[in-house]
Amino acid sequence: MAPRSTDRLRAVLEPEDGERLTKSLSQLRRVLTGRRVWHVNSTRNGGGVAELLAGLVPYTCGAGIDVHWLVIDAHDGFFEVTKRLHHRLHDRAGDGGPLGAHERRLYDDALERSRSELAALADPGDVVVLHDPQTAGLVRGLVERGVHVVWRCHVGVDDAGSLARDAWDFLRDDVAAADAYVFSRRAYVWDGLDDARAVVMAPCIDVLTPKNAALPVPERDAILRASAVVPDGDGSAAPRFPRPDGSWGAVRRPVEKVEDRAVRRDAPLVVQVSRWDPLKDPVGVLRAFAATRFGDDAVELVLVGPATDGVDDDPEGAETFRGVVDARNALDADIRARVHLASVPMDDVDENAAIVNALQSRADVVVQKSLAEGFGLTVAEAMWKCRPVVASRVGGIQDQIVDGESGVLLDDPADVEAAGSAIAGVLGDRARAERLGRRAHQRVCDAYLPGNHFEAEAALFEHVLG
Numbered sequence: 001m002a003p004r005s006t007d008r009l010r011a012v013l014e015p016e017d018g019e020r021l022t023k024s025l026s027q028l029r030r031v032l033t034g035r036r037v038w039h040v041n042s043t044r045n046g047g048g049v050a051e052l053l054a055g056l057v058p059y060t061c062g063a064g065i066d067v068h069w070l071v072i073d074a075h076d077g078f079f080e081v082t083k084r085l086h087h088r089l090h091d092r093a094g095d096g097g098p099l100g101a102h103e104r105r106l107y108d109d110a111l112e113r114s115r116s117e118l119a120a121l122a123d124p125g126d127v128v129v130l131h132d133p134q135t136a137g138l139v140r141g142l143v144e145r146g147v148h149v150v151w152r153c154h155v156g157v158d159d160a161g162s163l164a165r166d167a168w169d170f171l172r173d174d175v176a177a178a179d180a181y182v183f184s185r186r187a188y189v190w191d192g193l194d195d196a197r198a199v200v201m202a203p204c205i206d207v208l209t210p211k212n213a214a215l216p217v218p219e220r221d222a223i224l225r226a227s228a229v230v231p232d233g234d235g236s237a238a239p240r241f242p243r244p245d246g247s248w249g250a251v252r253r254p255v256e257k258v259e260d261r262a263v264r265r266d267a268p269l270v271v272q273v274s275r276w277d278p279l280k281d282p283v284g285v286l287r288a289f290a291a292t293r294f295g296d297d298a299v300e301l302v303l304v305g306p307a308t309d310g311v312d313d314d315p316e317g318a319e320t321f322r323g324v325v326d327a328r329n330a331l332d333a334d335i336r337a338r339v340h341l342a343s344v345p346m347d348d349v350d351e352n353a354a355i356v357n358a359l360q361s362r363a364d365v366v367v368q369k370s371l372a373e374g375f376g377l378t379v380a381e382a383m384w385k386c387r388p389v390v391a392s393r394v395g396g397i398q399d400q401i402v403d404g405e406s407g408v409l410l411d412d413p414a415d416v417e418a419a420g421s422a423i424a425g426v427l428g429d430r431a432r433a434e435r436l437g438r439r440a441h442q443r444v445c446d447a448y449l450p451g452n453h454f455e456a457e458a459a460l461f462e463h464v465l466g
Contacts, residue, residue, distance in 0.1 A: 001069060002245060004058035009208050014445065021451035025063040028458040031465065036126045037067040040118065042082070042134035044071050045346050046306050047275065048203065048377040049131050049154055054349070055206030056450060058244065070118065072134060078110035079315050085133040088167035090279055090372035091157045095316075099170045111137045122147045127461060133167070136174040143177050148464050151178040154203070155374035156188025156395065168192070179464045184375045184396050199460055202399065204453040205380050205444070210241050210249070211353035212384055215361055223358040228254035229302070229342055230263045230362060241354035249350050256307060258325055258341035260333075268299045270423055271363035273356050273378050274370075276305040276320040276343075283327045284416055285369045290335045292420030295428050300338045304359055306352065307343045361385050364433070365426050371413050373397050380448045383407065383440035388433040390422045400448070406440040 006025065010018035039057065041049045053069050060067045080095075081103045087094025097103075115138055122128055124146030130138055131152050142149045151174075157164050168190045175181055175193065182199045183189050189198045205212055215223070219240060221233025239251040263269070270289060274280035282303050289301040308318040321343070328339050342359075344352050360366055366382035368391040375396030382389050383406065391397045392413035401407035408422050426433050 001054075001058050001061060003061035004244060005062050006059055008246065009059070009206070009450065012207060012214070013449065013451075017445060017449055017451055020455065021449070024451050024454035024458060025059065028060065028454050028461070029063050029065055031458050031461045032065050032127070034125075035066070035465075036123070037065065037461075038118070038122055038126060038128045039067070039069045039131065040072065040114075040128060040135050040138065041069075041131040042072055042074075042079075045349050048375065051209070051211070051353075051377065052203050053131075054244075055209050056204075056453065059206075059450060060454075068121075070121075072111065072114040072138075074110040074114070074134070076315055077106055079134075081107050082134045083316055085167045085170065086155060087279070088163045089133065089153075089155045089157065090374075091159075091161045091164040092279060092372060093163060099166055104170065108137055114138065115141050118142065119145055127464065130178075133171060136171045139174045140177045143179070149178045150180045150182060150460065150464060151175050152182040152201075153188065153374075154184060156183055156185060157372060158185070158187040158395070160190075165191075180460060182460065185399065188374075199463065201456045201460060202396065202448065202452075203375055203377060204448045204450055205377060205384060206450060207384055208242070209244060209353060210350045211357045212381055213242050213357065215241070215354075215357060220358045220361050223251045223354055224362060226251040226254075227344075227355045227358075228257065228262075229340075229355065229359060230269070231265050232362070241350070241357070243350050249348070249354065251351055251354055253345045253347060253351060255345065255355065256343040258328065259339075260337045263300050263302065263340055264298060268294075268296055268364045268427060269359075269362055270299060270301045270365050270367060270427075271304060271359055272302075272367040272369065273304045273360060274368070276308060276317040276324065278316070278320055278323075279370060279372050281369050281371050281413065282320070282324045284371075284414065284419070285367055286324065286327050286331075286339060288369065288416040288419035288423065289339065290331050291416055292424050294424050299364075299427060300340065302340045302342055302359065302363075304342045304344060304356065307345050309346075357385075360387060363387055365390055365423050367419075367423065368392065368397060369410065369413055369419055370394055370397065376400065379407075380444050383437075384444045386434075386437035386441045388426045388436040389440060390419070390426060400443065401440070402443065405436075406443040407436055 127148045129150045180197045218237035222237040222239040224230040226239035240248045366387045366389045373395035389407040393409040403409040
């Protein structure tokens with residue numbers, strides 16, 4: 001990845017936030033002097049971890065830190081097991097399949113190539129940060145080689161039941177061998193781990209990525225027109241967006257849509273952006289919308305996710321998307337016409353991000369009605385854009401939103417009537433929506449910018465290196 005200066009980032013931050021960014025990177029560089037850092041995850045595209053690394057690794061490179069990002073190479077059977085683990089860590093059954101000796105052998109065998117290649121790359125004294133269940137099986141081999149290992153889990157559940165504990169049991173021996181284990185919330189820390197090695201650390205967003213960079217309204221509307229999502233604007237602006245390296249890209253690929261007609265120009269929009277994952281509850285959002293009478297019948301719903309062939313580590317995406325299509329097809333014709341499904345191509349990740357940015361920026365309300373959530377970066381992204389957010393009181397979402405001040409929290413994610421009522425309440429009060437959006441933006445500035453993250457990362461590595 002190309003090193004990236006923080007000059008452009010500091011230019012869009014408040015002075016105190018820019019100073020914190022500079023200081024935290026300097027501290028991180030001091031802690032890691034003479035060492036290499038390796039981040040390892042399961043996919044280069046799709047999902048919050050890939051976006052987090054794509055946003056932050058170039059800044060650490062630019063600060064003079066020897067940092068690398070690797071992606072494991074595994075087959076579909078491995079990802080079926082890790083998707084099962086993903087659901088169980090949220091205390092959900094997923095496909096209901098076992099996590100026994102057979103699955104353990106499959107998991108270990110699939111990681112063998114990555115294990116040997118990583119052991120050959122990382123020298124004793126290096127720091128390796130392994131992300132999520134897909135990489136936990138690499139911990140022990142690296143520790144034996146004298147590498148400092150951090151395992152970072154971006155998913156979890158506040159009240160662990162038997163399903164979550166099944167996943168803990170499957171992975172605990174691997175995770176327990178790490179020098180530190182990082183969770184997004186204190187409640188996510190597993191039983192049976194050494195509390196002295198447990199670290200709580202929230203992720204952050206890079207506000208200059210194509211998904212978060214400020215889009216003037218003409219360019220925003222041009223992107224929505226070029227991607228065939230919303231026919232807004234007069235067509236005079238170019239559908240361009242800033243790439244992370246400072247160059248300009250252009251949106252050329254249309255999204256794949258399921259709709260009866262195009263979104264009406266200037267219609268109020270309710271938008272949810274997420275993977276096609278049952279834990280994000282896209283069907284629940286659709287049903288909440290269908291069950292609600294809005295004061296303005298022109299309100300339309302857009303459910304947005306990645307093209308299902310573009311996320312390597314999610315074998316359930318296509319099946320979930322088919323379920324959303326079936327639920328939409330079951331709606332009455334007049335409501336169905338106001339519900340739009342958009343699968344955004346992943347051929348160019350910056351283009352994908354720009355389309356999502358334009359949609360979130362255009363939304364009158366952004367929804368994240370997850371049934372379970374590790375952190376929920378899409379919430380912070382919408383908050384940064386001053387959008388009012390209606391989201392479930394689960395996982396890290398409840399850390400980001402102060403209910404009634406910087407967004408609206410749903411106490412019961414399964415209550416579609418309450419969700420619809422909350423969305424309608426925000427849509428029906430423009431002054432309240434604007435107030436929520438302003439305070440949401442400030443909340444991100446206070447807690448979820450790169451300076452916060454690098455500061456916590458420097459403290460983490462200092463702890464690990466003793």
